[in-house]
Amino acid sequence: MKKFINPTMPLIESGASARADTAMRPEAAARGALLELRRVNRSFGGVHAVRDVSLSLRQGEVIGLIGPNGAGKSTLINVITGVHPAQSGQILHWGDRIERMKPHQIAARGIARTFQVVQPFPEMTVLENVMAGTWFAGSKGGRKEAREAAMAHLEFTGLAALAEQPAAQLTLANRKRLELAKGLAMEPKLLMLDEVNAGLNTAEVDKALGLIGAIADQGITVLIIEHLLKVVLTLCQRVVVLHHGELIADDTPGNIVRNDAVISAYLGARFAQRLKEGS
Numbered sequence: 683m684k685k686f687i688n689p690t691m692p693l694i695e696s697g698a699s700a701r702a703d704t705a706m707r708p709e710a711a712a713r714g715a716l717l718e719l720r721r722v723n724r725s726f727g728g729v730h731a732v733r734d735v736s737l738s739l740r741q742g743e744v745i746g747l748i749g750p751n752g753a754g755k756s757t758l759i760n761v762i763t764g765v766h767p768a769q770s771g772q773i774l775h776w777g778d779r780i781e782r783m784k785p786h787q788i789a790a791r792g793i794a795r796t797f798q799v800v801q802p803f804p805e806m807t808v809l810e811n812v813m814a815g816t817w818f819a820g821s822k823g824g825r826k827e828a829r830e831a832a833m834a835h836l837e838f839t840g841l842a843a844l845a846e847q848p849a850a851q852l853t854l855a856n857r858k859r860l861e862l863a864k865g866l867a868m869e870p871k872l873l874m875l876d877e878v879n880a881g882l883n884t885a886e887v888d889k890a891l892g893l894i895g896a897i898a899d900q901g902i903t904v905l906i907i908e909h910l911l912k913v914v915l916t917l918c919q920r921v922v923v924l925h926h927g928e929l930i931a932d933d934t935p936g937n938i939v940r941n942d943a944v945i946s947a948y949l950g951a952r953f954a955q956r957l958k959e960g961s
């Protein structure tokens with residue numbers, strides 16, 4: 683289904699949020715890139731889903747990843763996490779090559795993600811689903827430790843009261859929160875969120891914004907795939923744009939919304955006009 687930017691959303695002044703102005707910590711800047719992609723490619727049959735993408739993520743950043751449907755956003759996360767490995771190019775995590783590693787090895791390095799189409803283990807309880815996240819990322823702790831850690835993540839995401847329910851019974855908003863809790867259970871340093879707000883109502887989105895902000899405040903680097911510009915402009919210091927698998931822009935939110943290539947590929951003329959009028 684085609685998704686559109688919400689046209690009723692008030693435009694937010696470029697980089698106006700406190701978070702968007704947050705400077706990177708100096709020690710992080712000195713260490714270089716947390717993750718670096720060098721000319722990464724991934725095709726499926728004749729579809730070149732990710733094309734020669736080069737990109738650096740620095741520790742402590744909150745980065746938005748936007749682009750039209752089919753632009754290659756989810757594929758980029760799948761490539762980074764080893765689900766659909768890169769067919770060429772390099773991916774470096776703190777300088778180590780990881781593009782041939784298995785998903786669980788990449789998760790064990792502190793790189794976690796949520797899935798666009800949420801797929802909890804439906805028969806398992808909410809708590810057990812989160813415990814599974816802990817083990818996937820290589821935790822050596824036993825059941826008791828996993829349970830305690832999982833409960834803390836359920837408290838954080840507001841799901842503690844539903845811990846013993848089968849995951850299949852959750853509403854969409856709660857399934858999205860469960861995805862977040864599972865991601866956090868992997869104790870990530872980098873968490874990539876694939877449309878965690880899709881299908882949520884305004885109040886639920888606001889709640890999710892608070893949660894994502896709190897995750898970033900813990901020092902976790904966050905990459906957010908998002909169609910709601912409000913979320914991107916509120917949370918992100920930097921936005922990268924994919925179009926037909928290619929990275930067409932990498933800039934501050936304020937510059938991205940005025941970038942002609944981004945307007946023509948994604949935001950649309952109507953958006954640009956409203957921005958000009960300051961509505």
Ligand SMILES: Nc1ncnc2c1ncn2[C@@H]1O[C@H](COP(=O)(O)OP(=O)(O)OP(=O)(O)O)[C@@H](O)[C@H]1O
Pocket residue numbers: 726729730731749750751752753754755756757758798
């Ligand atoms: N496992 C797969 N097998 C075949 N084709 C795929 C696969 N995954 C992605 N593609 C194709 O790659 C292209 C990019 O898809 P991708 O899901 O990465 O886009 P997206 O930017 O995440 O889109 P959306 O905003 O709709 O989620 C599309 O043409 C898609 O059909």
Ligand SMILES: [Mg+2]
Pocket residue numbers: 755756757798876
């Ligand atoms: Mg996607």
